[in-house]
Amino acid sequence: MTGTTSVGSSRSDAVRNRRLLLDAAAEAFAECGVEVSIGEIAQRAGVGKGTVFRHFSSKEELLAAIMLGMLNELVDTGTALLTADDPGLALREFMTAGVEIFVRDRAFCEVIGRPSLQHAQVRDAIDRLCDVAEGLTARARRQGIVRPDITGTDVVLILGGIQHTAAPLLIAEPQAWRRYLELILDGVTTGTGRRLPYPPPSRLPLIDPDPDPGR
Amino acid sequence: MTGTTSVGSSRSDAVRNRRLLLDAAAEAFAECGVEVSIGEIAQRAGVGKGTVFRHFSSKEELLAAIMLGMLNELVDTGTALLTADDPGLALREFMTAGVEIFVRDRAFCEVIGRPSLQHAQVRDAIDRLCDVAEGLTARARRQGIVRPDITGTDVVLILGGIQHTAAPLLIAEPQAWRRYLELILDGVTTGTGRRLPYPPPSRLPLIDPDPDPGR
Amino acid sequence: MTGTTSVGSSRSDAVRNRRLLLDAAAEAFAECGVEVSIGEIAQRAGVGKGTVFRHFSSKEELLAAIMLGMLNELVDTGTALLTADDPGLALREFMTAGVEIFVRDRAFCEVIGRPSLQHAQVRDAIDRLCDVAEGLTARARRQGIVRPDITGTDVVLILGGIQHTAAPLLIAEPQAWRRYLELILDGVTTGTGRRLPYPPPSRLPLIDPDPDPGR
Amino acid sequence: MTGTTSVGSSRSDAVRNRRLLLDAAAEAFAECGVEVSIGEIAQRAGVGKGTVFRHFSSKEELLAAIMLGMLNELVDTGTALLTADDPGLALREFMTAGVEIFVRDRAFCEVIGRPSLQHAQVRDAIDRLCDVAEGLTARARRQGIVRPDITGTDVVLILGGIQHTAAPLLIAEPQAWRRYLELILDGVTTGTGRRLPYPPPSRLPLIDPDPDPGR
DNA sequence: CATGAATGAGAATTCATTCAT
DNA sequence: CATGAATGAATTCTCATTCAT
CATH class of the missing domain: 1.10.357.10 (Tetracycline Repressor, domain 2)
Structure with a gap:
């Protein structure tokens, strides 16, 4: 029932599932982008959707x-x-x-x-x-x-x-x-030796709020 | 005349709404990307959802x-x-x-x-x-x-x-x-004079089918 | 503006429109059934949707x-x-x-x-x-x-x-x-012994496409 | 086993819901025809709309x-x-x-x-x-x-x-x-001379109310 | 009078997330 | 722990009907 052949070491099951999930998700995200559904990922991993949320609190x-x-x-x-x-x-x-x-x-x-x-x-x-x-x-x-x-x-x-x-x-x-x-x-x-017309960024400015205005 | 798609009613209120709609949609698409909902666009334009579809047959x-x-x-x-x-x-x-x-x-x-x-x-x-x-x-x-x-x-x-x-x-x-x-x-x-390691593309390859595999 | 060549005898216009409308609606209902849209009917009649509701209070x-x-x-x-x-x-x-x-x-x-x-x-x-x-x-x-x-x-x-x-x-x-x-x-x-005037169908002809023209 | 389309989960609650759903849908379709909405069916079955689509991929x-x-x-x-x-x-x-x-x-x-x-x-x-x-x-x-x-x-x-x-x-x-x-x-x-098993209707019984239950 | 623009309720369908089994 | 069933909000799009022009 739990996927192992022996007496369900739930611990190692979980580890294995996490691995399966990460691999499947990596593949799915790579192919389809962030919009891929949790269902698709779960299916690719061969686990239930619930398992995804057990290992990761959200998408x-x-x-x-x-x-x-x-x-x-x-x-x-x-x-x-x-x-x-x-x-x-x-x-x-x-x-x-x-x-x-x-x-x-x-x-x-x-x-x-x-x-x-x-x-x-x-x-x-x-x-x-x-x-x-x-x-x-x-x-x-x-x-x-x-x-x-x-x-x-x-x-x-x-x-x-x-x-x-x-x-x-x-x-x-x-x-x-x-x-x-x-x-x-x-x-x-090499360039032309000219200074670039705009100063270099010091660091990527990662802004918290308003992830996707208008949604 | 201005690059719009449909016939272009001459009624002033409709023309105004079409303008409102195009502006609101332009703004919304610009800010939020193509995923912005028709509802959001309609709201920004101050019109009903149906009005959007009157002017444009689909998103x-x-x-x-x-x-x-x-x-x-x-x-x-x-x-x-x-x-x-x-x-x-x-x-x-x-x-x-x-x-x-x-x-x-x-x-x-x-x-x-x-x-x-x-x-x-x-x-x-x-x-x-x-x-x-x-x-x-x-x-x-x-x-x-x-x-x-x-x-x-x-x-x-x-x-x-x-x-x-x-x-x-x-x-x-x-x-x-x-x-x-x-x-x-x-x-x-200018460059370094070296040939680029990959030949130039002749034209943007616009492929019809299945733009989003895995969806 | 009103569709007549002379000085818009609105009266006769209305009569003519009513006729146009009845013919178009008859055709549309006949082809498409009661579900045909008022828009379709108005278009076939060459009049505006409003005119339909002027002549008939509802569909x-x-x-x-x-x-x-x-x-x-x-x-x-x-x-x-x-x-x-x-x-x-x-x-x-x-x-x-x-x-x-x-x-x-x-x-x-x-x-x-x-x-x-x-x-x-x-x-x-x-x-x-x-x-x-x-x-x-x-x-x-x-x-x-x-x-x-x-x-x-x-x-x-x-x-x-x-x-x-x-x-x-x-x-x-x-x-x-x-x-x-x-x-x-x-x-x-029992019958009269006469052959039926139309040959028997061999099988229900199940046609794939477009079961509901005009929708 | 019984003529259902999909795999048929063995979970008792799902089985029960599927039954509920089929019964409700059968009843709704029987009463209202194919135009009955999924919402109506879901309501009759006492489940959410989503549940209908879980069991059947489309109407x-x-x-x-x-x-x-x-x-x-x-x-x-x-x-x-x-x-x-x-x-x-x-x-x-x-x-x-x-x-x-x-x-x-x-x-x-x-x-x-x-x-x-x-x-x-x-x-x-x-x-x-x-x-x-x-x-x-x-x-x-x-x-x-x-x-x-x-x-x-x-x-x-x-x-x-x-x-x-x-x-x-x-x-x-x-x-x-x-x-x-x-x-x-x-x-x-011609007939056999036997009385028909049901008396003739005197007139088409045209009933006012309830034009289209379930709409 | 005629028009067609605007409306908004309603339809099918999708999906992240929760929760009973 | 794992499962997948249930949910319901959100999305695109349609259409009868109303009403400003």
């Missing part, structure tokens, strides 16, 4: 858990790259990894790009991501590879921008984003 | 009317710039005008970025927009201002990308997008 | 007017047949004319078969129809052509029954009702 | 489930009668059972009489019904009880015709259909 929480996992992965990737030999290549690899995540995951794009309505933990993870990006950018900057007024936050923001630019092409050409990554890297790295 | 039509208006405006702007003296400045002004529209309007971003399932007229307008952008790009290209492998479609795609890049900043810093426009212009215009 | 009244017209026509037909030479043939001709009306008019079937919710005038017309039918039946009865316990009301009721019996066949075989008219006249079990 | 499905149940019952009745001793009596009993169903159920009349656009299963059931009717008719035909050119499909069509003939009488005289069943069996003009 919002579930989404946050998934997003956190991806953000942390990217933070880890960036952290590892902080000690790479070639700072320019490291930055490029970080951005490549970043865009790849955006490109694979509709919900990720929607969540990172809509910074209000967000979970505290997700914000913190985005902050950490900006920190790591800043670390990588600073190294490249010191080597003159990157324009002096480009920040880590710029880099994080740009990841989503690249995905979004290529989005209409991605069904037909799943790698099209590489074109725009390269394009912006040219702008980011 | 889709209303959205299309608004989007068409904005697309056509931008096409007109671009067309006027085709005969400007300075091709480089013309392209920059076109892109500035373009991003300004994206930045002001959530629905516009959603519609242009998710081009499937769309109204034929909207598609046509997007095509015309790409054509105009190509005209502007070609002129700049011939003068060596723009990389040889940048197309009008690239330019149109990039408009949305810039908006999306700056989106999280826009509440606090409504002009932040200028930073990223400049950044990408550096990439677009 | 119900308009429907009643049309139904009355048809009922009266049938009453007249029956009345004329009361003096025909052959009472048996007269009854048969009356029933033929009756079924032809039912067969041509969806709304007529719906209204006559659903006797509640009805207009006093329509009821009166139905009563008169029964009287005429009784006259015809009585003559035939006296000649021994018709069973002694068949009444005019029976005959009227049977008209609708015949239409309804043949209804599923009528799209493919518009004359199929003749089969069932003959059947009920001749009798199923 | 169409719910209707089909009910109709199928009735069709199958009638098919079963007919099948059992195929082995009855007296073929003439068997046919009469089949037709009696058939008309009884029509008479009890407005939706049934509407569905069988407007057979386009229908659920595949419902069509199949109607086909099976015609087959059974043909079996019964053939037996009677071989014994010379029935005219040689009457088919099973005729018989099925006639069931609805009888109901429709008697419909205006049924509120006042619920058994009036027996008259018309006998009539069509014996024949109008």
